[in-house]
Amino acid sequence: xxxxxxxxxxxxxxxxxxxxxxxxxxxxxxxxxxxxxxxxxxxxxxxxxxxxxxxxxxxxxxxxxxxxxxxxxxxxxxxxxxxxxxxxxxxxxxxxxxxxxxxxxxxxxxxxxxxxxxxxxxxxxxxxxxxxxxxxxxxxxxxxxxxxxxxxxxxxxxxxxxxxxxxxxxxxxxxxxxxxxxxxxxxxxxxxxxxxxxxxxxxxxxxxxxxxxxxxxxxxxxxxxxxxxxxxxxxxxxxxxxxxxxxxxxxxxxxxxxxxxxxxxxxxxxxxxxxxxxxxxxxxxxxxxxxxxxxxxxxxxxxxxxxxxxxxxxxxxxxxxxxxxxxxxxxxxxxxxxxxxxxxxxxxxxxxxxxxxxxxxxxxxxxxxxxxxxxxxxxxxxxxxxxxxxxxxxxxxxxxxxxxxxxxxxxxxxxxxxxxxxxxxxxxxxxxxxxxxxxxxxxxxxxxxxxxxxxxxxxxxxxxxxxxxxxxxxxxxxxxxxxxxxxxxxxxxxxxxxxxxxxxxxxxxxxxxxxxxxxxxxxxxxxxxxxx
Numbered sequence: 300x301x302x303x304x305x306x307x308x309x310x311x312x313x314x315x316x317x318x319x320x321x322x323x324x325x326x327x328x329x330x331x332x333x334x335x336x337x338x339x340x341x342x343x344x345x346x347x348x349x350x351x352x353x354x355x356x357x358x359x360x361x362x363x364x365x366x367x368x369x370x371x372x373x374x375x376x377x378x379x380x381x382x383x384x385x386x387x388x389x390x391x392x393x394x395x396x397x398x399x400x401x402x403x404x405x406x407x408x409x410x411x412x413x414x415x416x417x418x419x420x421x422x423x424x425x426x427x428x429x430x431x432x433x434x435x436x437x438x439x440x441x442x443x444x445x446x447x448x449x450x451x452x453x454x455x456x457x458x459x460x461x462x463x464x465x466x467x468x469x470x471x472x473x474x475x476x477x478x479x480x481x482x483x484x485x486x487x488x489x490x491x492x493x494x495x496x497x498x499x500x501x502x503x504x505x506x507x508x509x510x511x512x513x514x515x516x517x518x519x520x521x522x523x524x525x526x527x528x529x530x531x532x533x534x535x536x537x538x539x540x541x542x543x544x545x546x547x548x549x550x551x552x553x554x555x556x557x558x559x560x561x562x563x564x565x566x567x568x569x570x571x572x573x574x575x576x577x578x579x580x581x582x583x584x585x586x587x588x589x590x591x592x593x594x595x596x597x598x599x600x601x602x603x604x605x606x607x608x609x610x611x612x613x614x615x616x617x618x619x620x621x622x623x624x625x626x627x628x629x630x631x632x633x634x635x636x637x638x639x640x641x642x643x644x645x646x647x648x649x650x651x652x653x654x655x656x657x658x659x660x661x662x663x664x665x666x667x668x669x670x671x672x673x674x675x676x677x678x679x680x681x682x683x684x685x686x687x688x689x690x691x692x693x694x695x696x697x698x699x700x701x702x703x704x705x706x707x708x709x710x711x712x713x714x715x716x717x718x719x720x721x722x723x724x725x726x727x728x729x730x731x732x733x734x735x736x737x738x739x740x741x742x743x744x745x746x747x748x749x750x751x752x753x754x755x756x757x758x759x760x761x762x763x764x765x766x767x768x769x770x771x772x773x774x775x776x777x778x779x780x781x782x783x784x785x786x787x788x789x790x791x792x793x794x795x796x797x798x799x800x801x802x803x804x805x806x807x808x809x810x811x812x813x814x815x816x817x818x819x820x821x822x823x824x825x826x827x828x829x830x831x
Contacts, residue, residue, distance in 0.1 A: 332587045334467045337377040338518065339370055340571050340579040342385035342552030345420070346395025346403060347574040348620070350604075354555075361576035363406055365602040367609035369578050370410055379466045382410060383473060385552035385571075386418025386522035389432065390694060393685045397623045400424070400432050402616050408437045409612060414462055416475040417442045418522040418553065419484055423694040426491045430454055441475020441520065444501035445493055452492045460505045463512055469585050472514035474505055477522045478553055480533025483773050486698070486766045488792055498523070498535040499542050506543060516585060516592060517546050524554025525561060525568055532774060540566040547592050548581055560597040569597035578602055627685035631802055632809035636679045638690065640671035644733065646714070646725030650677065650690060654797065655727030657804030662793060664699050664763035667727040668710065669797075674721055682805060691798035695765035698792045700783040702762050704754040708743045713778045715741035724768065729754065759787075765797055 341363075350362040374380045384407060389400030407415055415438055421429055433440055433455060443460030447453040461474040479495045502519075509517060523534045530537050536551060540563035549568045551558070557572035571579035577599040584594040613620075638650040651671040658667050677689050702710075708731075714724045715733055730751075732744035746754040754760065764779070769790070771780040783790045 333593065334469045334585045334587060335377075335379060336466050336469070336471065336516070336583045336585065337373065337380045338383065338548065338550070338581040338583070339373060339380060340383045340385060340520070340550045340569075340581070341366055341575060342522075342550075342571050342579075343387045343418070343555055343573040344384070344389075344403060344575050345387055345391025345573065346389050346400065347392050348394050348402060348616075349392075350602075351392075351574050351576070353574075353576050360601065360603050361574045362602065362608075363403060363575050364608040364612060365606040366575045366578050367406060367410055367612055368607050369600065369602065371609065373580070381413045381464055381466070381471065381473070381518075383518075383520045383550060384412055384415045385520050385550060386416045386477060387420040387552065388415065388418065390420040390423045391574075391692070393627050393688050394620065394623045396688075396694075397626050398619050400428070401435060402619060404432050404435045405615075406612060408435075409615070412438045413464055414439050414441050414473045414475055414520060416440075416520050416522050416552075417445065417458075417477045419478055419481045422481060422485045422489045422493075425489055426454055433458075441473070442477045443474055443505050444476050444479060444496040444498060446496060447492055447494065454491060455493070460501075461509060463514065469515045469587065470513055471516045471518065472509045472512065474502070474509065474517070474519045475521070476501060476519065478533045479535070480531075480773060483532065483771045484767055486696075486770050486792060489766070498539050502539065502543055506545075515590065516548075516583065518548045518550065519543075519546050520550045522552045524551045524556055524570060525558055526554070536568060537563060540564060540568065547583065547595065548597075550579065550581070557599055559599045567595050567597055569599070571599060575602055627683065629684045630681045630811055631684050631687070632682045632805035633811055634677065634679045634682050634805075634809055638677040640673050640676060640721040642671065642719050642721060642723060642725060644719070645731070646670065646719055646723045648721070648725070651721075651725045652727065653804070654690065654801055655725070657801040658697055658763050658797065659727055660804060661795065661800040662697055662699060662763050663761070664728075665761045666707070666729050667763045668707075668714075668724040668768070669727070669763070669765060670723050670725060671721040681811070682809070684802065687798055687802045687805070691801050693767065693797070695767050695797050696793060697763050697765055697795055697797060697800070698769045698783070698790055699761050699763050700769075700788040700790045701759040702782065702788060703759055704746045704756055706782050706788075707746060707754075707760070707762060709782060710776070710779045711743045712741050713776060715743070717775070724764070766792065 344363055348363050350359045352358045353360055389395050389403040439459055439462040441459050461472050464471045476498055479497050481495050525536045526534050544564055546566050549566055551570040555573035557577050558570040561568040569579055571577045579599055581597045583592050586593045639648050640650040642648050648671050655667040655669050673692055675689050729746055729748050731746050734742045736742045768776050769783055771777050
């Protein structure tokens with residue numbers, strides 16, 4: 300008896316069907332194609348055009364001119380290259396300040412960045428300056444979690460949540476998110492109605508649009524950083540990766556931390572440090588038949604002296620850089636002794652007293668609360684304008700609040716609840732004692748003025764602080780912000796930045812002199828020296 304044949308769906312014997320299927324598989328396998336893609340990224344350049352020093356003291360590293368040269372070299376080797384900057388781009392260096400930030404934006408244009416994500420320090424110079432630089436940018440500016448109550452209020456009308464790029468037929472979506480913590484650092488007058496959404500809700504609205512656009516690869520570029528101990532109000536990397544495992548790559552910034560290749564589940568996270576000291580690179584392989592990324596890896600390249608400057612940009616910017624050099628090399632004063640930022644038990648130092656005196660004289664405030672801001676001492680002798688950035692590295696403005704002694708005491712207790720550092724608030728114009736109570740809680744003693752008189756309990760004193768502290772200092776000064784925003788405090792934000800006040804005070808107090816001319820040394824205010 301002849302056994303019955305097993306048939307395929309089209310009526311062929313099974314052995315013939317298997318032969319046909321194997322043949323088709325071979326044809327399909329032969330037609331399978333992979334596309335290789337390179338993503339280069341920078342972050343937290345902070346205006347550093349020239350090389351600088353890293354936080355560990357390593358000199359002659361970083362700077363945009365080196366990053367630019369390496370970017371062009373890698374593009375020549377890898378045609379399928381995308382380029383992203385993750386924010387805090389132009390604020391932070393003397394050269395960028397005196398050229399209005401325009402050189403860094405011009406650099407992004409010349410190098411044809413595919414996306415620029417707005418960072419929190421982009422708001423430091425105010426809305427008019429940011430709008431001018433935004434309009435100068437010829438590249439997509441991304442921040443999918445920035446919004447306004449109505450389109451009419453928007454002063455960033457063409458801000459985008461994402462951009463699509465086609466790489467050999469592969470559709471790549473680059474989504475941009477800034478940090479939602481900006482209102483905790485910037486006062487409302489710097490934001491002019493801009494509002495900031497948390498990352499996961501913002502992506503819940505954006506991702507369906509990206510999927511509808513048939514994106515093959517999804518990259519999220521953020522001005523946020525990975526926090527080892529978990530997310531916080533400003534950095535939500537872990538929540539994003541857990542909520543959206545379909546994201547292929549997260550590229551971060553903000554925390555000034557170099558992270559080469561970190562995996563959060565299947566999501567690759569990387570971050571290119573700060574000041575152009577590292578150039579980030581991500582290599583992806585996309586399978587066009589299987590329709591997903593089959594390989595991904597990230598590296599950080601150090602931009603040290605082995606990397607040349609970008610000759611084209613150096614020549615293009617020569618006049619502006621020469622002009623900036625002339626301004627920054629002006630000797631504005633002659634310091635009789637070194638300015639030391641290390642705080643004493645009350646948060647005071649010679650550098651802190653220089654800053655607070657300048658604020659008091661420049662604003663008419665009765666009392667000042669301010670830190671020395673920096674860890675680097677400034678040596679005695681001729682002081683060039685560029686060295687003022689070593690005293691005041693940020694573009695904070697000053698506000699004056701009318702506060703009672705009890706309200707000042709609450710602010711001081713909040714300040715001394717953390718270990719003292721150059722960023723802690725120190726006094727000017729008054730003195731007090733600090734003791735430690737139950738649970739090591741700080742207890743502030745009686746407040747006395749410069750003459751030793753007790754501050755009147757029912758009188759309100761004009762107290763000056765900087766805009767960063769008045770915005771809560773990234774939640775370090777939550778109680779301070781609550782107090783100054785009470786109607787009774789009559790908070791007044793002044794249109795003057797701390798650095799300008801300090802530079803003008805040094806010009807007046809320590810003018811450039813002949814060697815034979817005597818000069819008074821910088822000393823800590825004796826009226827505020829009392830220790831616990």
